[in-house]
Amino acid sequence: MQVGILGPVEAHSPDGKISVGGPRPRTLLALLAIRVGEIVLLDRLIDGLYGAEPPSDAANALQGQVSRLRRALGDASLIEFHPAGYRLALAADQVDAHRFAALAADGQQALEQGDPQAAESLLSEALQLWRGPALADVDAAGHATRLEQQRSTATNALIAARIRLGKADVQEISDLVQRHPLDERLRGYLMQALNQQGRQAEALQAFEDAKALLADELGTDPSAELRAIHLQILRGQSHRELPAQLTTFVGRQEELRRIAALTSRLVTLTGPGGAGKTRLALQSAGPGAIFVDLAPVRDVAAATLQALGLKETVLAPEDRLTLALRERDALLILDNCEHVIVQAAALAQHLLSTCPQLRILATSREALGITGETLCPVPPLNPEQSLALFTDRARLVNPAFVRDEHTVDVCRSLDGLPLAIELAAARTRTLTTEDISARLHDRFRLLTKGNRAAAPRHQTLRAVVEWSWDLLDDDERDLATTFATFSGGATLDAVEQVGRHDIEVLEALVDKSLVEAADGRYRMLETIREFCAQHGRADAEHASYFHALARQADPELRRRNQLHWFAKLSAEHANLVQAVEWTTEHDPDRALRLVSDLSWYWYLKGSRTEIQATAQKLLAKLGEQPTEEYAILLALAAPERVHGVLEQLRGPIRYPFVLVAWAMLSGPPDPHAPRTRLQDEVERSEDPWIQGLISFSAAYLNWAVDGDRGKAVAESRVALRKFEDLGERWGAAQVLDVLANLTEDPHEALALTDQALRAVSELGANEELAEMRCRRADRLLDLDQDEAERDYHQALELASRAGVTATRALAATGLARIAHRRGNLTEAERLLREARGELGFGWMHSTAKEQVEAALTELVRSREA
Structure with a gap:
């Protein structure tokens, strides 16, 4: 059952339109539909049906009208009797007025949150429910007036959304202005719509018409809002609206709160490619922000002029921008600054110093580096947000998608990088999450099918990282390939020793969001690391550094500073395992010494089983030796064979793990057995x-x-x-x-x-x-x-x-x-x-x-x- 009151009162069943009856049954249905799901008091229904002159037996008369309406609807249970009144037993969305109100509220919220595309869709759907004047064929003036006011508010919001999208209908707005000539908001919309179509003279004349009418009719001047629109048109300021977003925004609540709380006039969102800096900037910007995409441009000032809808003149572009912005309270978004970083920094400094009310929100893979800049790093999504994003995007291509344990593995492997997660989610149309997870060792080949309409640098995972790589100089590229050798991040000392570059080069990689710095360690996201590793590695130097560290740490693990050294080796655990694996393949003799130098650490950490497979591989490459090192390797790889080698050892013991392994595998010595050397x-x-x-x-x-x-x-x-x-x-x-x-x-x-x-x-x-x-x-x-x-x-x-x-x-x-x-x-x-x-x-x-x-x-x- 559907009931309509946005026009003549109607009721529809699955079989078609229902003949409700005369004016009173229609009025009764309307009064009940206005408060659908609620009990409408008897007195209120009687007043609505009979006005100031109700019949002497009003209660019986009302009951009679209810009976007629029940028969017309064909289902008596739809109108429930309660001691206090009657109730229409339908869901709210079965009455068009309530459906309209919900859609209109959602549309206005989308508009307030900076999403005019969604706002237009919702508000258009809401207004399409109207079939004429509200309650057109019943006497319910008060209710009709309230509904018409809601309709007017939604209509204004729809026009505002279309203006932001640059597609307002001038004729539609003109018709509304004729019906409501004193509505200054509609006058402003008309001026903006004319200006967007290049009809600046007509837009300015519309202001003069409004000014004259307000003076004649009300004796007042135009409002501050209308005067601001007039000034904007005089200056030729018709800037581009923010790009409409086609998908929901997921996560980043903490970053949004931080941006909102910052008082700096220059905030730069920094982070690696694909971290979602642009989307975060758009989400945090309010209506009226000026968006400048610098990715495809070479001249920052010229691109900003175009975004403002300004033409170049004899004035320098910077001065033209100052003239346009110096009296405006505006937010300028400079997106993708990294490849024009010097120009972007210079323009930002110039505009901030000449336009006191201007604020700038920049996105870049490195800081602009000017006075007054506040950095807001955009980190990878946390595990919960990563899963939510993957699930949301996967259901766009596969509505039946249900996340599983492999979804968690995929998001973790992709470092919580939003673009990588979206590219992976797009593959769920043809692959399971288990398939995707198994193929992420070659992620640059797998994640190649992105949004065809996106900028080229955002269509594949390789393009995202390549954009950053191309901005590096030779020293930065050399250190990036060296750094990619570290599987577990690195300390400053490790980077300097293995990479052989000054700290300034490392700092440049941090500034350009290719390397993260935290708690005295540096690390690369796995996606960036895999890309850089394809351009070169420094495995021999890496193994040499960590072998020296293991040699130095081994005796310290049995002394007073053992907690410090144990923590130091634990922080380098992944690098140590990597060094053992590489030397096993390329330098087995060194691998044997490295295994021995790490043996006590592995024993304390309880990691012997982790290294067992590599130890067995190394054992297969070496001939038997009567040495401590070989005994240690046997204890890890083939403990049943170790006793024969232990009996051949003569000392002195250099690796105490030999003694512990002896005790674990052979037990206490027999006091009656002959003593050994x-x-x-x-x-x-x-x-x-x-x-x-x-x-x-x-x-x-x-x-x-x-x-x-x-x-x-x-x-x-x-x-x-x-x-x-x-x-x-x-x-x-x-x-x-x-x-x-x-x-x-x-x-x-x-x-x-x-x-x-x-x-x-x-x-x-x-x-x-x-x-x-x-x-x-x-x-x-x-x-x-x-x-x-x-x-x-x-x-x-x-x-x-x-x-x-x-x-x-x-x-x-x-x-x-x-x-x-x-x-x-x-x-x-x-x-x-x-x-x-x-x-x-x-x-x-x-x-x-x-x-x-x-x-x-x-x-x-x-x-x-």
Whole structure:
């Protein structure tokens, strides 16, 4: 059912137009439709139907009219009775007046937000609902007047939108002026429309006509607004409207707020190509802003004159612009300044100094660099905004699109760069997001189908970056290709050492938005990095720099400054992995040394599984060697083979990871076995860290082999003091764990474990965090079973993240014991069988396997009991 009151009152069912009846049924339907969905009071309906002379039985008369209207509509439920009155049971959009009001409101909002294209579409649709004067065939003057006022407001807004789009209808406005001769807003629209068509003389005459009429009829002068339009026409100022946008604006709320809050008269939006600087500038600009696209031009002043609709004269273009703008409160948008940066800066400085009310919003890949400029960086979109943009644009070409986990991968791979995301979303018409994600390793080939009507530099991803590349000088290009070698960003020292250019060249790349600087590090967006890497790399120099860093850092990781050096290596983790991978392919001997220099870092970080595949590739390139370096490589790539090489080592030990790997894979030495030369060499070591390790080992053996608790505690205290003197948290944590095992007080054991956890937490040693958390759960098992369960789950998660399968098995065994105690034998068995499947080679795995098998045996006995 549809009801119309914007013209004669009508009702339509799916079968066609309904004959509502005479004046009173039509009036009743109109009164109910005006407040559709609401209860209209009985008194109000009676007044509307009968005026000042209602019948003596008005209530019955009203009821009779309702009955007639119900029969006419063919559905009595459409008019509901309530004790206070009647209600038309339709949705608001089933009445044309309400549909009109919603469309008109949206259109006016679009106009206020600077989107005249959307405003024109919405307002045109709203006004097309009118079929004549409102409520044309019923007596409802008050309601009709209100609706006509809304119609007039919408009509004015539509004319304003068309003026901004440069396509106003002069004749239509002239007709409205004749009907409303004292409406100054309509007079202003007429002047602007005439001026846009090049009829300046008629536009000026329209002002004189308005001025004379206002003086004769009202004894007043034209309003300030009308006088401003008159002055604009006198100066020939008919500037281009802002480009209409064809898609919705997504995200950037924080940047919009910042721009709105800035008081500087020159604000420059900076960022890499494709970051959305132009769209942000247009979105932040209010109505009346002057837009100058500098991308296709060579003369900035001439382009600005054209944007203002001004012709060149004998005056210099800068002076002509000053004359036009010096008394105007205006916003000038200078878009794409980067390739004419010197001209743009000079013009901006000239205009700001000669036009006191002028404000300039510039977009550029580098700052204009003049006094008073405020920079507003336009960063990549955050993950949530990236997903929203991808989804919005994908649904334009594929309405059934639903985002999935691959959508997240695509947006992350594209650095949150809006243009790249839009280009990728356009491919969802023929590709799945999984297909797109898999092809992003060759993003410049994939993202080639953009908007054909866009500027060439915005049609493909390659064109976007190439525009920036072409603006670089030779030194900047050379450093950009070098910088592209860094997969994890770089410090200033790394860039200077590998790139061999002065800091000024790096600063130029930052200024031109090809490199980002934050928190003492420099990085490239992956898209820019991939492009620059195609022009050259510096892998050998990169590997040399990071090998030197690894060599310098290795001993420091066992001294007082270990947190500083661990953080330094962690920040360079991606570069270190890259250096190992490159040297493995191109210089295997150096790769072997680099792997050894990084071995302790990888152990502390819990990253050994991450490097395993590369280590196995390197192992295949090398012949067997009786060296520490080769033993370390075997420990990472083929641990089952390492024991034979360890037995051949003679010392002195240069890489302490060898000793830890020996302990992990072979377990404590057999006190009855013949001593080896390596054992003697290790015990003679003057390295304080190795001495601490020897004391730690002695404490363990005193307890495990001799059962001498007192001696074990004393040796542990010696070891702890040595590690604490060094400021070495890993070693201290190991000793604290042994002391927790040695004490007979469960609460003291828990306190010592917490100390050990704090030490490895400071260091960020993932394997130890998982192991210590599991030990803490073991020690809680008989004190607080619920807290023990939480710790086991946390240990399981940490061990999964670090790839430590032995600790995963132990945590699962602990959870199985808890399930067993709670009577859930099925769950306990499942956990233990999963734990058994985790275990492989090495002493730690063998020890874990003993615990798993013991728990399984205990479970079987419980079932048999």
